[in-house]
Amino acid sequence: MRHLMSPMDFSVEELEKLMDLAGDIEANPAKYAHACAGKKLATLFYEPSTRTRLSHEAAMLNLGGSIMGFSSADSSSASKGESVSDTIRTISCYADICAMRHPKEGAPMVACRHSSIPVINAGDGGHQHPTQTLTDLLTIRSLKGHLGNMTIGLCGDLKFGRTVHSLIHALVRYTGIQFVLISPEELRLPSYIRSDVLDKNKIPYKEVVRLEDALPNLDLLYMTRVQKERFFNEEDYVRMKDFYILDSKKMELAPKDMYVLHPLPRVNEISVEVDSDPRAAYFKQVQYGVYIRMALILTLLEIEVK
Amino acid sequence: MVKNTLNVGRIEEGFVLDHIQAGRSMDIYKYLNLDKLDCCVAIIKNAKSSKMGKKDIMKIECPIDFMDLDVLGFIDHNITINIIKNSEIVEKKDLHLPAEIRNVIHCRNPRCITSIEQGLEHIFTLTDEENQIYRCKYCEEKYTGHLARK
Numbered sequence: 001m002r003h004l005m006s007p008m009d010f011s012v013e014e015l016e017k018l019m020d021l022a023g024d025i026e027a028n029p030a031k032y033a034h035a036c037a038g039k040k041l042a043t044l045f046y047e048p049s050t051r052t053r054l055s056h057e058a059a060m061l062n063l064g065g066s067i068m069g070f071s072s073a074d075s076s077s078a079s080k081g082e083s084v085s086d087t088i089r090t091i092s093c094y095a096d097i098c099a100m101r102h103p104k105e106g107a108p109m110v111a112c113r114h115s116s117i118p119v120i121n122a123g124d125g126g127h128q129h130p131t132q133t134l135t136d137l138l139t140i141r142s143l144k145g146h147l148g149n150m151t152i153g154l155c156g157d158l159k160f161g162r163t164v165h166s167l168i169h170a171l172v173r174y175t176g177i178q179f180v181l182i183s184p185e186e187l188r189l190p191s192y193i194r195s196d197v198l199d200k201n202k203i204p205y206k207e208v209v210r211l212e213d214a215l216p217n218l219d220l221l222y223m224t225r226v227q228k229e230r231f232f233n234e235e236d237y238v239r240m241k242d243f244y245i246l247d248s249k250k251m252e253l254a255p256k257d258m259y260v261l262h263p264l265p266r267v268n269e270i271s272v273e274v275d276s277d278p279r280a281a282y283f284k285q286v287q288y289g290v291y292i293r294m295a296l297i298l299t300l301l302e303i304e305v306k
Numbered sequence: 307m308v309k310n311t312l313n314v315g316r317i318e319e320g321f322v323l324d325h326i327q328a329g330r331s332m333d334i335y336k337y338l339n340l341d342k343l344d345c346c347v348a349i350i351k352n353a354k355s356s357k358m359g360k361k362d363i364m365k366i367e368c369p370i371d372f373m374d375l376d377v378l379g380f381i382d383h384n385i386t387i388n389i390i391k392n393s394e395i396v397e398k399k400d401l402h403l404p405a406e407i408r409n410v411i412h413c414r415n416p417r418c419i420t421s422i423e424q425g426l427e428h429i430f431t432l433t434d435e436e437n438q439i440y441r442c443k444y445c446e447e448k449y450t451g452h453l454a455r456k
Binding site (some may be wrong): 021083084085103104105106107109110123126127192196271 | 415417418419420421422423424426443444445446447448
């Protein structure tokens, strides 16, 4: 039995297979409409989430399965002090697969050690959010046709943004990848990722502060939100929150085939006027998130659809 | 008896830990959970050493398969382990960094699941041998302490 704790749990070959399956699901949704009939997904969300929980639930419903679960710790036995290991043992008796989001880092790993059903890490604090990374990879591959040989701009909060860290880890496994790291000095990519991941894998990268300087040379721009919850002081957050605003004028500097991705939710970092630009791919990204989660559920449940 | 010499008798079976950094033997006593074992332990502190100036030495009398000494590789590479059987040294053990350490050091990340989950083992894995980096198995936080104290 397999679980998904980190995007690196899958080899490049396994990822290709998973993305091929997601592609087939996109092309032939009817073929998969009853693939999980009689199966149940439990969504164990110890903290609020809109997209991730509903995306997992939509994925299971699209596959003809059923869903159950809770959407905050207050509505679970965690509020009575139940441990993660006891909760998962119980849930294993009810469901066939589960997706867990927990504010404590490593909680899904504790769950998978005691679980008799596959566990999907749906985000554990600032640690991992593997299904977002799988979503990002599928979106890039679907839009660009490949995952190597491109220059990717990562913009915004590169210090605390776990989606950016996971995406870097996942992309350095492909050839010809270059990064342009666009951030204010205070939110630079942590040095351990620059040295342990980029330098170690001999990945070319440069760091710039102005988005305008980077835009003309990018194949893809991955925007991120400056997350209020990561700041200890309100003043720093206010100073940083609108540091980057991607608008139509800036998009004029970008190549015609430079797609814009964002893990969402966005605040001000992408103006709504950009939404109508054909290069704005962040809502397509949401849709790809459902396809990849459908593929993931089928893979972890070892269900093959002929 | 020679003046200024402290004699500790031979042990029949067990371990002699030599070249312990002076003053660290009590830490090792705790790490090895010797306080919980019913065995004879001699601790010699601040013994004279030509190499180290001062050093600590420990003699532990117990069956040799009784104790996992791999953790000492994490605490101090320079410790020499002599394994004794029938009052003779039968093996000198080289220390390596253990691939995994259980319940020796605790994760200091307040966001880690180990901070709230009852009965959870604290496990660290060696992720970078060259730079001697251990990370928490659950949250991957790097262990930054020197010799951690229980």
